[in-house]
Amino acid sequence: MTATDLGMPGSSRRTPAPPAGRLIDSPPFPVAAKQYLADSQLRANLHHATSTIRAKRARVTAELPNWEQLRLAGEAVKDRVARHLDYYLEELEQNLTANGAHVHWAADAAEANQIVVDLVRAKGVDEVVKVKSMVTQEIELNEALEAAGIAAWETDLAELIVQLGHDRPSHILVPAIHRNRAEVREIFLREMKLYGRAAPDSLDDEPRHLAAAARQHLRDKFLRAKVGISGANFMVAETGTLVVVESEGNGRMCLTLPETLISVTGIEKVIPTAADLEVFLQLLPRSSTGERMNPYTSMWSGVRPGDGPQEVHVVLVDNGRSRVLADPIGRKALRCIRCSACMNICPVYERVGGHAYGSVYPGPIGAILTPQLRGTAAAIDRSLPFASTLCGACAEVCPVRIPIPDLLVHLRHRVVDERKRSHLGLEQALMKGGGWVMASGPRFGLLERAGGLVQRVTGREAVGPLPWPASLWTRARDLPLPPEQTFRQWWRANRDPLCHPERSEGSLRDDEATTVTSVTSASAEAAAE
């Protein structure tokens, strides 16, 4: 059943090969964005998906009268943990150990991968089933296992689509958000038979039938798996309990049926008490899938005799998190509970998709987290803090109140300052200038009107690059002709919540002005005032 030979020369892979190359070598955001902007199918898929999920989120968050209190509580609990991370990790380790779990510590991706590979090898197996987990993507665990001759099967439907599609995830919640049903059908028909039970020949593109094909394909793998690998949404220090939030039941399969369970988690996932779950398990489902509650949530505390895996490992991964922690402003990004609300509402994400961010964390959270986790040595990482219009929508929806625009501005300065320290070149000066302009409504407004003027004079349909220093932003964007009225003027007259409180956030997002220009100027104002 295993695909040892796919008939490709030199191929002895067990699992479908992802695209060649490393994420960190991705082109800078503006370059990639330009390429993805040209893909109209991608934009249609993304628009449909993000607008659907935005509307659901808006509906279920409005349902709770104490939503803001929940957000404040979530923020405070996460801040408490971040500021006392050593304390809670110590408590967590003690309780996990007392519960019969083995705790491992990994300073970076290589250490984490080595620990997992060794554990799997010690069990003498050559395949594992996996629950969707961001941190295992971050450390590229699947490829490390593959290199060791171990097949890691993704079992979340979207992850399966991505894996079988030789693709990369483009969203943290719905990794195959960039694929439509016809593409999924094609991938299943072509690939499933190479790696296990084939999709039925009669498969059509009805989501119900596609999901059934996945159920069939994975069932054998679940039943025979000896080792499961998961992440965790939360780890409770007080009781040594791990929590996984999911929808399909693939998580429960991986957490329950194998004899050995290895959970790989970022160190920032610890929370103090089980009672804190009452805050996060309200915030997370409503913010992410836009449901009152996700179908399944699993909690387990080490080994339970007679129930589930009898060998339980927890690999706690730093991989840059302690570096993020060292910046009292930047550390706010560690509050993130990976709900994806910020990317679903982001006008930039909606247009370019997740792949342009060159990271497993796309969208607004990726723009602030990736350069902090990986540092700013790579071109893509230096460009990410600029991959935003600073419109502020992300901060409004974030269930743990991460001030994403503030962090973006903070990181823009950091990028520029770091480069300046090595040498002050023209580009750095431009970046600094870009930050200066974008951080100020009046300054950007001036610039925008200047752009419009240039255009009316030249009679072109779209603005080419704006004059310095906004050229950094407009290099990869064709900006449509600014109307007589700037967006900010229009906003004041039409949508300013102070003047028009009846306008909901949802109505803004769904029929928002369609140009990046407009959003950009509004955002500059939001950041400044």
Add this chain to the structure above:
Amino acid sequence: MGKAEIFAAIRAALADVREPDPAADVAVPWEYGQATAVEDVVGLFAERVEDYKATVLRAASADAVGDLVAQALAEHGAGSVAVPAGVPEAWYAAAERAGVAIRRDDPPLTNAELNETAAVLTAAAVGWAETGTIALDHRADQGRRALTLVPDLHVCVIEAAQIVTDVPEAMARLQASLNDRQPITWISGPSATSDIELSRVEGVHGPRTLIVIVVG
């Protein structure tokens, strides 16, 4: 080695934190474990469970459970049902008389046997109205986790007195189970996915049908 290195980095990173007591350093503005304002708790629970395309049946008293179980299994053509050791016999006696094969999980059924079993019958630990969720803490009347996962139909019996308003009240009730290190599973409707074009499909890997019987 990994741990010492990581802890050294964390402590160096937190040089700005002066207050050693986490609770004194950051106050959490939240009152835990509070009930929310729900007028008809059982009514809302039933409504919200059904929102997930699960089925809710009402049993006037414990005596009525057996017939409802038999009826539910028959309606779904389930010829076999797994039962954890702690489930009262009265709950499945009628089904057994109707010819349904009762598979007691004692000794434990293998994964393959579970995969061939049509249904599972359990109690619950707590349920709550606001989100239409039931929680299992996998004690004797609910069985180990695999039981309620592999069979395609889950019939879950919950008493009205076990149903509370919302997550905070439910978490307070589950604290004892967590203290006992019981695994816990929250179930809100049948398994589902929205991974393809965000269109919701009920039924992926977990039970594709969920029937909740509310007693009292």
